[in-house]
Amino acid sequence: MTTLVWFRTDLRVHDNPALWHAAQRKDDVLGVVFVSEKQWRRHGLGPRKIQLIKNRMYALADELKALNIPLLIVNAPTFAECNLSLQRACVQMNISRVNFNIEYEVNERHRDIEFARWCRENQIEVNKFHDQCLLPPGSVVTQQGGPFRVFTPFKKAWLQQANVVMQPPLPAPAKRNAADARTLETLARVQSQMLKQGPLPEQEDDPLWSVAEADAHDKLECFISERALDYKDDRDHPLREGTSRLSFELSLGILSQRQCLHAAQQENKGFLAGGFPGIDCWISELIWREFYRHLLVAFPDLCKHKAFKPETEAVPWRHDEDDFLAWCEGRTGYPIVDAAMRQLVQQGWMHNRLRMITAMFLTKHLLIDWRKGEAFFNHWLVDADLASNNGGWQWSASTGADGAPYFRIFNPTSQSEKFDASAEFIAQMVPELAVLAPKDRHAPDNLQRARCRYPLPVVNHQYGRARALEAFKLSQAQTLTEGDA
Incomplete structure (x- = not known):
């Protein structure tokens, strides 16, 4: 008998409940993981994160090989194709049970429900674990x-x-006995058939992000x-x-x-x-x-681009592509915001304090829909994660699960002076401002901006703050009026 361990966002050998429980049996253990690039792109992941996922799959294959557990890496562009490939593998490998750790997003849960239904119909045991x-x-x-x-x-x-x-x-499972020749032959045949679905991706090491466990x-x-x-x-x-x-x-x-x-x-x-x-x-x-x-x-609607606080759907967001592009490219004229956005694009990561500053700047000062910022972060972050990214963005936009009222609005210059007092971070990420004295880098005057070829602010802080407060106040009034209708 063979237990198949389906790896997803749990690409490790230590503290992996699905793998650990499979290895406690005397059955053969086989792993499978899917390269679902089309699905990942639909979910907004960018090229860097996608490549790192692929790199990690190959590293996991090596780590499992040291335990004599083979890993099938399969090209299945969408979740629907994952399920079909998995069903074929279960039949061809005579799989008796499948173990996997639960994913909580809506699409992933639907995928798993469909697969579990097929397994029941085909007398294959399914074991799910919270991870x-x-x-x-x-x-x-x-x-x-x-x-x-x-x-x-x-x-x-x-x-x-x-x-x-x-x-x-x-712990990681103990090293198992090597698979017998018949099992290896079957495995090679299945892998060969699955390669017909498309070639496996190449590895491209990222100098900033190691994928070794x-x-x-x-x-x-x-x-x-x-x-x-x-x-x-x-x-x-x-x-x-x-x-x-x-x-x-x-x-x-x-x-x-x-x-x-x-x-x-x-x-x-x-x-x-x-x-x-x-x-x-x-x-x-x-x-x-x-x-x-x-x-x-x-609240599964969070997976569907809905605000946690329904009344905030009435906020009259601005659709200014020039302002949005300035934010994306790190040229808003607010040095700490621009430094943070350039860090994101260059490193695939942003410091958490800066995530709050930049998200609040987009949603409050520029009054641009949080969903646009959430999608931009999701594309560039190597730690892109729906629950955390959505939660953080909605917290900053005052549309999410937060006890504080909507009028919490960070002053980016004050935040810069408080948390980057020496302005060294600004100098690193916005090098055109490095020639200025540290105290001047937080909010250069017009002459300094011209000398450094650094843009004027896209919006005045006080004006942007007042505009956001008015917009949120109007949305609340509109929601109350509709509720009374």
Whole structure:
């Protein structure tokens, strides 16, 4: 008998429930992963993230090979073709059961429902495991039994449950006996047939982003042992190595949520809260990540480009392509915004404080629909992740799950002076301003801008702020009027 492990956004051998439970049986174990590039593009992923996914698949194949577990890498452009390929493989390989870790997005859930239905009809056992969240969506609810809509009470309830169920991460499976000649022959035949669906992609190493699981473990250990204690103080300063930068590894599943939480808890005197302030703060950020996944399941319209707060659909967003393009290209005339946007395009990553500044600038100062910014980030980020990206953008736009009112609007210049006081980050990412004195880089005057060939601001801060407040106020009034009609 053979158990097939279907890898998705869980591309690792350590702490992988689907793989671990498959390996505990005496059955043969086979892995499969799909290159679904057409589907990924439909979901807005950009070329860099797509290439890194492919690179990680090849690295996973090598890591599994060391455990004598073969991995089929299959070209199936869409989720529908994934299911057809998987069904053929199950028949050809005489698969008795399939293990996979659950994905929570709407399209992925529909794909899995269809496949599970086919398996039932063909007497193939399906085993599903929760992997992306320590506590499965739907398990952390209010006293009335509904989903939490605000983070702070969610976190309090989450901590109460997590302290009870928290367990160490699962190890990698033990090395298995090598597959026999007949199994290898069948596997080669299936792989050959699947190659007819299209050639497998090439590897293209990215100098900034390693896809090795061992490197991810080292990166986590380095952060926990060297920087986590200072996380609360350092995390908002883009020039400091204050954050973990593990969002990339989490988005591909090279690391698990449990691995990060467990490592932090161990360094935090055994606590998930109430230990060192820096580690407590980082754990809180991991809980935010989980909160957004719970919301995705409780409110599936979030996967369909809908605002979490329905009344904000009435906000009269501006459709100014020139302003939007200036934001995309890092030439808004606000140095911290432009530095952040250039970091995004160059590195495929942006510091979290800068994500809030740039998102709030687009949605409040320019009054441009958050969905356009969310899509731009999704295209460029190597850590692109629907739940976190959508949650962050809607938080910044005041359309999402947040207890604060809509009139929270960051002043980008004040943010720059506070979190990049020396303006060194600005000098690095906007080099034309490096010739200015540090204090002048935050908001150059017109003469300095002309000398540096740096653009004037696309909008005055006070004007943009007032315009946003009026737009949100009008949308609320309109919603109330419609509700009374």
